[in-house]
């Protein structure tokens with residue numbers, strides 16, 4: 001259960017004081033963390049993972065169920081000798097409204113534990129939305145989802161995945177160059193507008209958390225994630241099972257590492273950054289594709305790469321620049337997995353093993369040999385799932401804080 005262990009450290013959880021219930025609270029948190037990371041687990045596997053006896057596990061499971069945090073399903077044949085074991089899954093009761101504002105669209109998802117996106121709504125816009133417009137859209141959408149949302153779910157809060165520099169202290173956006181946001185207290189604005197707690201974090205940080213928990217980086221505590229989107233290249237780093245955010249929350253911006261000293265001007269004010277040299281716009285233009293049809297990029301680019309010298313030269317130049325940036329990340333962080341998302345995943349697939357070979361040629365032999373490249377496995381959903389993880393943190397770290405459902409008090413008596 002490396003994923004579950006890795007997960008527990010991603011975002012700092014509130015520290016509680018010691019009391020007599022500490023052990024039980026810790027057991028509840030460990031169990032819920034395991035079920036959350038696995039999405040669904042047999043009671044036998046949970047018992048084995050926690051190393052506790054069956055009656056203690058039965059008490060823990062009953063308590064979590066009394067708080068509507070898990071659902072106990074039918075027996076699963078574990079292919080082991082003995083009785084089939086009950087299947088335990090996370091419940092849909094507690095949800096987070098996750099939001100990802102981008103240049104061309106704002107995506108909103110209702111995310112349940114286990115990284116499950118129950119519903120997704122996409123709002124297209126012609127120009128980058130202002131922070132106030134995003135807040136208003138989210139408020140209107142959430143109002144439109146009532147009363148269903150209020151009846152079936154407990155909304156823990158709103159979590160925003162922002163393509164920009166986000167303060168880890170208060171969730172304000174220091175700079176989101178492509179959205180043209182400067183010093184926007186977006187988390188505070190959302191909390192006020194919706195009346196629930198709100199969080200904001202860099203989008204690629206959300207991506208790496210989601211991929212480590214549920215996607216291409218599962219089971220690893222050393223993952224670098226690079227996402228190529230409409231608004232540039234975002235980077236997120238999990239090192240030694242911790243999300244690397246740095247002093248203010250601005251760390252991990254691999255998109256702004258230098259790949260060419262005489263390179264193109266970057267939106268950050270510098271030159272030759274990865275995201276200035278490797279752009280989705282150049283690839284779209286090379287195959288004469290409108291941004292609105294970016295989903296067709298992969299098929300067209302594969303075809304053009306085989307047929308056009310110009311396209312091949314462009315793609316190869318982008319692959320070289322990507323390898324230079326990856327060299328920096330790999331030498332510095334010694335990751336086990338580099339996950340490529342968005343159009344970088346397409347580039348990686350066109351480059352095939354060549355990109356991995358180029359990287360091994362330029363990286364130091366130790367880290368260069370230990371890294372492998374993977375495509376993002378959760379697609380665009382990873383930003384919403386990772387953002388939601390922020391809002392699930394307090395509940396996951398102390399499930400006993402969730403109220404007991406009326407009529408189930410007997411199962412949770414010890415902690416209610």
Ligand SMILES: [Zn+2]
Nearest residue numbers: 256266268273
């Ligand atoms: Zn830059």
